[in-house]
Amino acid sequence: MADQPFVPRLLERSLSTAVGLFPVTAITGARQTGKSTLSRNALPLGDYSYITLDNVVARGMAQAEPYPFLTQADRLIVDEVQRAPELLLAIKEIVDTRQETGQFILTGSANLLLMQRVAESLAGRARYLTLWPMTRREQLGLGEAGIWAQLFAHPVRSWPDLVASEGVPREDWRDLAERGGYPKPALSHPGPDGAEARNEIFAGYTQTYLERDLRDLSAIDSLADFQRLMRAVCLRLGNLVSQTDLAANTGLPRTTVQRYLNLLEISYQLIRIEPYSVNRTKRLTKSPKYYWSDTGLALYLAGGVEPASAHLENIAITDLLAWRETESIRPSIHYWRTSGGEEVDIIVEWKGRLLAVEVKATTHPCYKDARHLRTFMAEYGDDVVGAILMHAGEDTAWISERVLSVPWWAVV
Numbered sequence: 209m210a211d212q213p214f215v216p217r218l219l220e221r222s223l224s225t226a227v228g229l230f231p232v233t234a235i236t237g238a239r240q241t242g243k244s245t246l247s248r249n250a251l252p253l254g255d256y257s258y259i260t261l262d263n264v265v266a267r268g269m270a271q272a273e274p275y276p277f278l279t280q281a282d283r284l285i286v287d288e289v290q291r292a293p294e295l296l297l298a299i300k301e302i303v304d305t306r307q308e309t310g311q312f313i314l315t316g317s318a319n320l321l322l323m324q325r326v327a328e329s330l331a332g333r334a335r336y337l338t339l340w341p342m343t344r345r346e347q348l349g350l351g352e353a354g355i356w357a358q359l360f361a362h363p364v365r366s367w368p369d370l371v372a373s374e375g376v377p378r379e380d381w382r383d384l385a386e387r388g389g390y391p392k393p394a395l396s397h398p399g400p401d402g403a404e405a406r407n408e409i410f411a412g413y414t415q416t417y418l419e420r421d422l423r424d425l426s427a428i429d430s431l432a433d434f435q436r437l438m439r440a441v442c443l444r445l446g447n448l449v450s451q452t453d454l455a456a457n458t459g460l461p462r463t464t465v466q467r468y469l470n471l472l473e474i475s476y477q478l479i480r481i482e483p484y485s486v487n488r489t490k491r492l493t494k495s496p497k498y499y500w501s502d503t504g505l506a507l508y509l510a511g512g513v514e515p516a517s518a519h520l521e522n523i524a525i526t527d528l529l530a531w532r533e534t535e536s537i538r539p540s541i542h543y544w545r546t547s548g549g550e551e552v553d554i555i556v557e558w559k560g561r562l563l564a565v566e567v568k569a570t571t572h573p574c575y576k577d578a579r580h581l582r583t584f585m586a587e588y589g590d591d592v593v594g595a596i597l598m599h600a601g602e603d604t605a606w607i608s609e610r611v612l613s614v615p616w617w618a619v620v
Contacts, residue, residue: 241342290318338476341388343527378617425475446521479501479529491546561592571599572601595612
């Protein structure tokens, strides 16, 4: 990533706060989301020494002599820390002795919160931040996510003015879906002319992920089986897919499917969205939906299929996840579906209020497209701040009472 200028990231503000409050800040996320670049370039970390455990010599020293390794500088960034978990007990002892904030920045490509040794060693001592693939507004150099917080903060009647004031450029959502948010393919090879180069990058990414990252996490009997499951999930983004169905479609035992899905989630590839399950008068679906952390990679893994409406949903989901990381009171992200088939793509719950979002790839949304939003709002009443119908067209307009249809690019 050294050949690319540093692009401001939304997570910088949370990182600055964390280093002033906690002895350890852990930045996790999928491979190649920019964790190393962020840790080396973010303004709050200008006086930190940096070392990566991808370096064989450094990793050997960390494993053999953890205390000299960790005390070589007063403030230290340890990149890819999951490659030497032996360091964690030593980090705990050092931070307890020094009693200072901002001592260590740790980065890792596996979900450290789900690694038992980390949870036990750094409990109460670390702030965990997740760096998701770049949002569209990060790619534009704005260092932002979409207007989610503003939609909660402003009365629904003022939403058209809020959208009009954004001033972000229009874009074909399919272009964003195909390039995704990993910095190298998104910034170095944008647009249709970069498709071949992006596919080469995604091929190398997949090979490295399968051959190295998974090996660090767990023993996999067959990488071909694992890759087949990845493709099956990427062909079903945004759908209700049970583990039994995935097992039937891939020819794998259900227990293997469950283990592989967990590994995909731990390594920040798979996004599991649970249903909004507050039941008032309707029976609700309880199965999760699956999305991918990067739409460009998902399209590659699916075999080069054309972007579909589910990929536009996926764009909104990952933008929401990036925004969620910046909030001290974390929003929760769900979908809503009744047993009768009424469904809303995204429900955001934040500070006791609900925002309903329906995503349509159409350029001309109509009244009928908002019918399930109206059902949801009738069900949950004043708890709902309002509803957004994101679409692929140009116009912002009220499509129903308290339901605003908005071009997708004005939201994310």
